[in-house]
Amino acid sequence: MVDQALPVLLFLLAAGALSVGMVVVGTLFGPRRATAVKRMPYESGMDPIHDSRRRFDVRFHLVAIAFLIFDVELLFLYPWAVASHHPQGIDAAIAAGAGSGRGVVFCGVLFFLGLVVLGLVYEWKRGVLKWR
Amino acid sequence: MMSVETTALVLVLVKIALMLGGIMTAAAYFVLLERRVAAWVQDRHGPNRVGIPLTKIRLMGLGQPLADGLKMIFKEEYIPAQVDRPLYIIAPIVIMTAALAAFAAIPLGSVVPEITQLGIKEPIPLLVATQLDVGMLYVFALSSIAVYGVILGGWSSNSKYSFLGGLRSSAQMIAYELPLGLGILGVVLACHSLRLDAIIQHQADSGVWFVLAQPLGFVVFLVAAFAEAGRLPFDLTECEQELVGGYHTEYGGMKLVLFLTAEFIHMITASFLIVILYLGGWHLWGVTGSGVDVGWVGALLRMAVLMAKTFGLIFFFMLIRWSWPRFRFDQLMSLAWKVMLPLGLLNLVAVAICTELAHPSVAGNWLDSRLGGGGTALFFCVAGWGVAFLGLCAVALTQPMIGDNRPRRNLDLQHVDQQLDFEGRPSAG
Numbered sequence: 001m002v003d004q005a006l007p008v009l010l011f012l013l014a015a016g017a018l019s020v021g022m023v024v025v026g027t028l029f030g031p032r033r034a035t036a037v038k039r040m041p042y043e044s045g046m047d048p049i050h051d052s053r054r055r056f057d058v059r060f061h062l063v064a065i066a067f068l069i070f071d072v073e074l075l076f077l078y079p080w081a082v083a084s085h086h087p088q089g090i091d092a093a094i095a096a097g098a099g100s101g102r103g104v105v106f107c108g109v110l111f112f113l114g115l116v117v118l119g120l121v122y123e124w125k126r127g128v129l130k131w132r
Numbered sequence: 133m134m135s136v137e138t139t140a141l142v143l144v145l146v147k148i149a150l151m152l153g154g155i156m157t158a159a160a161y162f163v164l165l166e167r168r169v170a171a172w173v174q175d176r177h178g179p180n181r182v183g184i185p186l187t188k189i190r191l192m193g194l195g196q197p198l199a200d201g202l203k204m205i206f207k208e209e210y211i212p213a214q215v216d217r218p219l220y221i222i223a224p225i226v227i228m229t230a231a232l233a234a235f236a237a238i239p240l241g242s243v244v245p246e247i248t249q250l251g252i253k254e255p256i257p258l259l260v261a262t263q264l265d266v267g268m269l270y271v272f273a274l275s276s277i278a279v280y281g282v283i284l285g286g287w288s289s290n291s292k293y294s295f296l297g298g299l300r301s302s303a304q305m306i307a308y309e310l311p312l313g314l315g316i317l318g319v320v321l322a323c324h325s326l327r328l329d330a331i332i333q334h335q336a337d338s339g340v341w342f343v344l345a346q347p348l349g350f351v352v353f354l355v356a357a358f359a360e361a362g363r364l365p366f367d368l369t370e371c372e373q374e375l376v377g378g379y380h381t382e383y384g385g386m387k388l389v390l391f392l393t394a395e396f397i398h399m400i401t402a403s404f405l406i407v408i409l410y411l412g413g414w415h416l417w418g419v420t421g422s423g424v425d426v427g428w429v430g431a432l433l434r435m436a437v438l439m440a441k442t443f444g445l446i447f448f449f450m451l452i453r454w455s456w457p458r459f460r461f462d463q464l465m466s467l468a469w470k471v472m473l474p475l476g477l478l479n480l481v482a483v484a485i486c487t488e489l490a491h492p493s494v495a496g497n498w499l500d501s502r503l504g505g506g507g508t509a510l511f512f513c514v515a516g517w518g519v520a521f522l523g524l525c526a527v528a529l530t531q532p533m534i535g536d537n538r539p540r541r542n543l544d545l546q547h548v549d550q551q552l553d554f555e556g557r558p559s560a561g
Contacts, residue, residue: 003263007144008236008270011260014148015232018156019225019390026386030209039213041291042381052292060303063465067306070473074313077480078269081321085487089324106488113481120473129469131462 062128073116080109139252147260151235159396160197166450168193173454207385212289215382219288224383224390227281231394234274234401236260237267239329241414241435245427255425258435259329268316268326271405275312275360278398279305285391286379297378300368300461307468308359308366314476315353318346318483319409332413336422338509341412345513348479348520350410352472357402359468362395363449365456368464403445407438411445414438475523482519486512 041048083089090105123129164179171178182199183191211217241258264270279302286298319342320326323334335341343350359366368378377383380391407413414420414434421430459467489495490512499508 004261004265007148007261008233008264010144011148011151011236012229012233014152016225016229018152018232019228022228022386022390023221023225025205026207026389027209029205030207030385032209034210038210041212041214041289042376043292044376048291052290052295056295056299060299063303063307066469067310070310071306071313074310074317077317078320078326081317082324082326084321084324084484085491086324091493102488102491102493106484109484110481113477113484117474117477120469120477124470129465131465 059128059131066123066128069119070116073112073119076112077109080105139250143252143256144260148236151240151260152232155232155235155397155400156393158400159393160201161194162396162400162446163200164193164196165446166453167196169447169450170454173451201389204386204389209385212291212382214290216288216290219284220382221387223281223285223288224380224387224394226284227278227394228390228397230274230277230281231397231401234271234397237264237270237328238401238404238408239332239413239438241431241438242329242332242426243424244431245425257329258431264327266326267328268320268331271328271401272313272316275398275401276306276309278360278394281391281394282379285383289379289382291382293376293381294379297381301362301379304362304366304368304464304468305360307465308356308472310356311352311468311472311476312356312360314473314480315349315356316409318342318349318479321480321483321487322346328408328413332408332415333422335412336415336420339415339417339422340509340513341410341415343410343412344516345509346410346479346483346516348475348516348523349483351520351524352476352479353410354406355467355472356476357406358449358452359464361398361402361449363399364453365459366464367453367458368461399446399449400442403442403449406445407441411441413441471527475527478519478523482516486515 041052043049083093084105090102094101168178168180178193179196180193181190182193182195183189184195211220237259239257239259243255243257246252246255261267261270282301282305283298286294286296286301289295289298319331322342322345323331325331325334362368380388383391414437415422416437420426420434420437426434490499490508499511503511
């Protein structure tokens, strides 16, 4: 586990340090000549009209929810995809007496995918995917 | 002499340093390349002036990235008054760190031989996280973190352009993450590993790149990778003409550099992933072989092949940028949910059925005895192309042009003219 994670952690640390370092370098060397106009939000040269914390289209929420559902469903498929033909995967488990056969596993996965497709069809018919 | 653990640690640190340095340099010079390619496409010169300072040597503009970097360091550091300061500063750091860190699991070649003079007694894989078994999942996860950078940047800026840009790009990125994952799943299923080096090895051993076996998966993955990288025709993340700069409108100086570099690194990552997953990685028929022990020449050759393929794809990205118009947002979302997602599911099901049929206990032995080993592989390739053809036909037939806004051909112009007077107003009566 340490062998697996240590290089990744070191890489993350190094990448983070590089990013933070770049921001710090910019802060250290950049001049600061702020004026009132410079500190305004950019709105193509006009004075900003009102706050930007406003209500926005609910469809973005729908997309986010649909994404969450489908993404989690896809994540469930990764273990199966790896184990399906791995020498120590499903075949080994069946040989060791777990479960009843490859066909059952495969039909189970197809059933699961069918549910995903059904969800997509439902979403489609309900107009979640429609942008006008 | 150092102990084995220390040697391994030093090796990892050296790899990380080389990798980070390499990516940053590559990103800087790819910016130059992109500008030169843009100039070439548009028939102009592009940045060809900056060479060695204080001399008149131009070096085809090779000094430009260095000059740009220096300029960016000395740019004014300003933070607009309305922003949420902590998030505003964290956002570019998050996106850059995630973009860089994805390279921990991406192999840059196969293995180079051991260097006994330095105390390294085993061949060195050209990969930082050599033991990581979930490499593909790790890269996928980090590419999703980019969404956080975009959302944080867009939200914390508290400006309308940034906000709209952030919303749009996050919706785009999460929508295309699903086809991306489906494209990955097909490959993972076929070579039962999440390790990128194992995926390349599988293609090298069988000699069948996945672009040949799963063309539909390749199309889906390629399109999704373009969208994830936010490149034209999917650059709604920062459509300059509509949203000024999108989510990084309010950024300047080094923080803007982090955003832009991260986007470039996304493109490099996407190219590497396309090459590794679908175009055989370092494998090239008759040139690189597929054995594990190849010596220095073989290792360098493989590295060169991988780099050449990746470079070719990056060049392809750049050419696409100057050849295609941008999608409209509704077209973009329809493409993701109504075309790419069903096609990705179709590809996954097809691959699942094919690999299941190829299993010895199902029909694999029977097929092998009828067709021979090569024949079976050819059979499944043909099946893959058939599925791709059928899938694309089905999309073309069931979904005519979404939101077609071309000029109407069936309009009778004379009839229209009669309805209007010559100034374009409806005529009385």
